[in-house]
Amino acid sequence: MRAIVLDNEAVQALSEPDHPKHRIVLAHLAAVAARRRKGRAVTAVVPTGVRIEAGWDRSNPAAATINRFRLVDDALDTPAADAAAGIVSRTGVSVADAHVGSVVGRLVADEVVVLTSDPDDMVRVCTPRAITAIRI
Numbered sequence: 001m002r003a004i005v006l007d008n009e010a011v012q013a014l015s016e017p018d019h020p021k022h023r024i025v026l027a028h029l030a031a032v033a034a035r036r037r038k039g040r041a042v043t044a045v046v047p048t049g050v051r052i053e054a055g056w057d058r059s060n061p062a063a064a065t066i067n068r069f070r071l072v073d074d075a076l077d078t079p080a081a082d083a084a085a086g087i088v089s090r091t092g093v094s095v096a097d098a099h100v101g102s103v104v105g106r107l108v109a110d111e112v113v114v115l116t117s118d119p120d121d122m123v124r125v126c127t128p129r130a131i132t133a134i135r136i
Helices: 008-015 022-037 048-054 061-067 078-091 095-106 119-126
Strands: 002-006 042-047 072-074 111-116 132-135
Touching: 002 008, 002 022, 002 095, 008 022, 008 048, 008 061, 008 111, 022 042, 022 111, 042 048, 042 095, 048 072, 048 095, 078 095, 078 119, 095 111, 095 119, 111 119, 119 132
Parallel strands: 002 042, 002 111, 042 072, 111 132
Antiparallel strands: none
């Protein structure tokens, strides 16, 4: 299985059609949809900490554009919060970035791709898990 994880910038780009990186993120999600149609197991994940930082409220009518994508929330529950707190302590990154690392650490996937504006931070927060960090 392959997992695609979106960071704050990717969520913002996807939610705003006028965002300069909107088409880039859209192209990656189109590839996810194509793989699904071919029967391959692919999931697109957004940590809830990232949703909060990006200001994505699923209940807001203005979120209609991004809500139409099949993006799975990964909640910041107690174990995820503990792991994220350790990442913040170790690296000094934001809560949202640490939540990405926490999510990636728990994913059951052969391959993990993170769409991000800061690949270096994503590699740091996801260590020791190997990821492909794609700069958007």
